[in-house]
Amino acid sequence: MNPPIDTRVRLVEAARDLFLLQGYNATGIAQILRQSGANSGSLYHFFPTKEDLLIAVLEWYRDNIWEGLLQPVFTRIDDPIERVFGVLDGYRQMLMMLEFEQGCPIGNLSLELANSHPKARELMVLNFENWKAAIGQCITAARGRLPESIEPQRLATLVLCVMEGAVMLARSYRHIAPFDEAVLQLREYFDRLIAEGTRWGGPQRASLGRIVSN
Amino acid sequence: MNPPIDTRVRLVEAARDLFLLQGYNATGIAQILRQSGANSGSLYHFFPTKEDLLIAVLEWYRDNIWEGLLQPVFTRIDDPIERVFGVLDGYRQMLMMLEFEQGCPIGNLSLELANSHPKARELMVLNFENWKAAIGQCITAARGRLPESIEPQRLATLVLCVMEGAVMLARSYRHIAPFDEAVLQLREYFDRLIAEGTRWGGPQRASLGRIVSN
Numbered sequence: 001m002n003p004p005i006d007t008r009v010r011l012v013e014a015a016r017d018l019f020l021l022q023g024y025n026a027t028g029i030a031q032i033l034r035q036s037g038a039n040s041g042s043l044y045h046f047f048p049t050k051e052d053l054l055i056a057v058l059e060w061y062r063d064n065i066w067e068g069l070l071q072p073v074f075t076r077i078d079d080p081i082e083r084v085f086g087v088l089d090g091y092r093q094m095l096m097m098l099e100f101e102q103g104c105p106i107g108n109l110s111l112e113l114a115n116s117h118p119k120a121r122e123l124m125v126l127n128f129e130n131w132k133a134a135i136g137q138c139i140t141a142a143r144g145r146l147p148e149s150i151e152p153q154r155l156a157t158l159v160l161c162v163m164e165g166a167v168m169l170a171r172s173y174r175h176i177a178p179f180d181e182a183v184l185q186l187r188e189y190f191d192r193l194i195a196e197g198t199r200w201g202g203p204q205r206a207s208l209g210r211i212v213s214n
Numbered sequence: 215m216n217p218p219i220d221t222r223v224r225l226v227e228a229a230r231d232l233f234l235l236q237g238y239n240a241t242g243i244a245q246i247l248r249q250s251g252a253n254s255g256s257l258y259h260f261f262p263t264k265e266d267l268l269i270a271v272l273e274w275y276r277d278n279i280w281e282g283l284l285q286p287v288f289t290r291i292d293d294p295i296e297r298v299f300g301v302l303d304g305y306r307q308m309l310m311m312l313e314f315e316q317g318c319p320i321g322n323l324s325l326e327l328a329n330s331h332p333k334a335r336e337l338m339v340l341n342f343e344n345w346k347a348a349i350g351q352c353i354t355a356a357r358g359r360l361p362e363s364i365e366p367q368r369l370a371t372l373v374l375c376v377m378e379g380a381v382m383l384a385r386s387y388r389h390i391a392p393f394d395e396a397v398l399q400l401r402e403y404f405d406r407l408i409a410e411g412t413r414w415g416g417p418q419r420a421s422l423g424r425i426v427s428n
Contacts, residue, residue, distance in 0.1 A: 025239035110386040111322045158399040165375025172324040185372040189403045
């Protein structure tokens with residue numbers, strides 16, 4: 001008889017939480033069994049290898065980015081630029097609430113496993129791409145307020161890098177100060193872009209945007 | 215008889231290279247012994263625990279930031295802003311040359327070990343602080359070309375975050391494109407700061423800088 005499907009869910013959630021807190025290599029199979037309450041037969045039924053479990057965790061993040069990360073911010077905030085900073089603020093709250101014990105799950109796994117786990121690596125890239133696409137859509141929605149030369153996807157890549165770096169520093173320092181410094185400086189950049197993008201109305205803005213961008 | 219001091223050097227270098235490539239938890243003591251050619255007696259003489267070896271690796275980075283990272287760039291480039299981007303370009307070259315197998319050693323260790331190794335964490339912070347101080351000095355040297363409101367240390371924190379995030383993405387994607395996108399966008403920001411900082415000469419610039427920054 002096959003083990004029930006909710007055992008699979010419990011295994012994935014236990015692995016997800018342990019990988020996030022300790023990393024992949026530091027997490028033992030025995031610990032995952034203990035935390036999930038599953039037995040080893042069920043584990044090997046659903047996940048013949050530890051990497052299969054890792055893949056399932058990364059799929060969980062892929063499937064939950066909207067509900068877990070974006071929706072809580074986007075229902076609270078309408079302004080597209082404020083949504084970008086709202087997402088960043090979500091990481092800030094998580095860092096503070098969990099006393100810097102947890103950061104970005106994809107970022108952690110990526111630095112630990114990019115060399116050794118090619119299949120998982122592709123799912124990490126997909127997660128990064130989904131994150132970037134969501135932020136890129138916010139920036140696109142605010143395009144009328146930004147200089148014409150700004151490419152939303154490229155700016156979204158910068159925002160993603162700043163988030164990952166800022167989370168890394170906050171966790172290392174066990175202090176929110178470096179996170180806040182980086183995000184404040186990024187805000188300074190956005191304020192500058194908006195000041196420039198809204199300085200002139202109509203067709204004048206477009207042509208000036210081009211001159212300034214050269 | 216105590217083992218010779220160059221055995222200690224070989225142990226630290228072997229651990230440094232293996233931690234960089236595989237991470238800390240995935241690197242076994244046996245592998246460090248094999249790669250260094252040292253015996254376990256020497257290892258335990260110098261480093262009673264694996265964490266002692268980690269500390270020595272982080273001290274190695276602390277002591278070699280000038281020679282290994284900054285000096286090669288600073289002797290080639292005089293302009294302080296170009297030095298900032300020269301340092302970033304050094305990471306780009308390393309990523310390309312080693313086919314994305316290696317990133318920022320401190321960044322890797324920081325995400326893997328910040329929760330579990332408090333003594334090592336303090337040395338990671340010191341390494342981040344030294345990096346930021348060097349970049350902050352470049353920005354300070356270029357202050358006359360930047361808006362008055364820019365705080366060099368805060369901007370340096372942003373640069374560090376962008377570097378760490380960009381290296382992370384390049385390693386995950388196994389492609390330089392996301393690194394280049396992030397650094398190009400950071401360059402766009404610096405260009406904008408410089409355009410603003412040098413737009414007006416003399417006292418006018420200072421007062422306008424204040425108005426714009428509000």
